[in-house]
Amino acid sequence: MKKNLLTKEASTSIIARINNLSATHQPQWGEMTASEMLLHCNSCNKQILKESRENHRTTLKEYLLRILALYIASDFKKNIKGEARHETKGKVDSIDFENQKNEFIHLIQQFPTNTRPLTLTHPAFGNISTNEWGIAAYKHMDHHLRQFGV
Structure with a gap:
């Protein structure tokens, strides 16, 4: 069974890992700082938890990408560009790290x-179920925690 952020076990494991992250951690790939990564994750998680589906019909390409990314591939690929609205480079200072970390934990809970x-509606996978959002959110958080070695 795929790890799913909607389960207490998965959310607790993500929080335990984030508690090992410090503002001075350097990324193993990409250019974000730890604070920028947290801001990015917080922005995405707020959107998942608060916004609803647009009127969108899922394409075959989105459906196939969803199956591959959520059910077949073990991890999300490194250095994939996300939506521009979640771009955080230069938008937060390391001094704000603890605030971003606390917000991250609050959202994961x-x-x-x-x-x-x-x-x-997922920007790459189209209309996905609540359960699939839990899988996608877990894989996204895991991706960024691995990016920083935690």
Whole structure:
């Protein structure tokens, strides 16, 4: 079974890993600082938890990419560009690290206690289920934690 951020076990493991991150950690790939990575994750997680689906029909390409990324590939690929609205380079200082880390933990804690459907349209996978959002969110957080070696 795929790890899913909607489960207490998965969210607890992500929080335990983030507690090993410091503002001075350097990325093993990419250019974000630890504070920028947290801001990026916080921006994405807020959107997942708060926004709802646009009127969008999932394409065959999105469906196939979803199956590959969520169910077949073990990890997300390194250096993949995300949506421009989640670009955080230069938008946060390392002095704000603890605030970003606390917000990260707060948002991760909301996933297993969430009771409403997660209905945001994924930019690459199209319309995905609440369960698939839990898998995608876990894989995304895992990706960035591995980026910083935690």
